[in-house]
Amino acid sequence: xxxxxAGDELAGCVAQLRWxxxxxxxxGVRSRAPSAPQxxxxxxxxxxxxxxxxxxxxxxxxxxxxxxxxxxxRANLVFGEGSARSGxxxxxxxxxxxxxxxxxxxxxxxxKLLDKMIFAMGLDRTEVYICNVVKCxxxxxxxxxxxxxxxCAPFLFRQIDALGPKxxxxxxxSAAQALLGSSEPLSSLRGKARLWRxxxxxxxxxxxxxxxxxSRKASAWQDLKEIMRLLKP
Ligand code: URA
Numbered sequence: 001x002x003x004x005x006a007g008d009e010l011a012g013c014v015a016q017l018r019w020x021x022x023x024x025x026x027x028g029v030r031s032r033a034p035s036a037p038q039x040x041x042x043x044x045x046x047x048x049x050x051x052x053x054x055x056x057x058x059x060x061x062x063x064x065x066x067x068x069x070x071x072x073x074r075a076n077l078v079f080g081e082g083s084a085r086s087g088x089x090x091x092x093x094x095x096x097x098x099x100x101x102x103x104x105x106x107x108x109x110x111x112k113l114l115d116k117m118i119f120a121m122g123l124d125r126t127e128v129y130i131c132n133v134v135k136c137x138x139x140x141x142x143x144x145x146x147x148x149x150x151x152c153a154p155f156l157f158r159q160i161d162a163l164g165p166k167x168x169x170x171x172x173x174s175a176a177q178a179l180l181g182s183s184e185p186l187s188s189l190r191g192k193a194r195l196w197r198x199x200x201x202x203x204x205x206x207x208x209x210x211x212x213x214x215s216r217k218a219s220a221w222q223d224l225k226e227i228m229r230l231l232k233p
Pocket of ligand 1: 093099104107132208
């Protein structure tokens with residue numbers, strides 16, 4: 001085995017161990033050592049020094065948004081959170097009930113699985129940025145309609161530009177189609193990295209789908225490994 005293969009294999013083992021450890025933690029298993037206090041995720045990262053538009057500015061423009069019908073049912077607009085410190089931005093579909101209540105993305109059951117996926121990649125939730133195609137909750141958690149996506153997508157695109165990530169990950173069909181302007185099924189959009197404005201975009205299954213269909217987790221792991229490869233310097 002050459003050094004590169006050995007290194008890759010070791011990285012794979014470490015990632016799987018992290019996945020396993022996260023599972024134990026979720027199941028309530030705790031180490032004896034007191035855990036280090038976790039810093040709360042930042043709502044907006046600091047303004048980039050290179051003159052790019054800031055997230056705060058985009059967030060301000062969205063305050064009180066009534067551009068589409070989703071505003072009438074929302075408790076909170078869910079802008080996004082985290083940082084692109086790792087170079088990675090996740091884009092989901094739209095807030096669910098928990099997210100709408102708390103004003104934060106991916107904090108419900110699907111969010112717990114996303115946390116696990118991030119951890120398995122050797123990252124922490126605060127090192128990635130997490131947002132959605134639409135910023136207000138679609139009723140009954142339905143997929144956002146084309147006019148809702150059309151109203152919100154320009155803000156998503158500006159958000160991504162402001163963050164300047166190295167890699168984008170679309171979680172599920174709505175995000176993949178909105179970013180790629182495609183109507184193809186996820187089965188044809190995932191499996192190989194695409195480009196979004198010259199930036200690698202990996203489309204994978206939505207964590208909520210993975211909760212319902214655990215047999216797809218192995219394929220999702222392949223997508224996450226591809227992201228890890230693309231993030232390497
Ligand atoms: N599903 C999403 O697509 N986004 C969230 O923020 C939560 C669940």
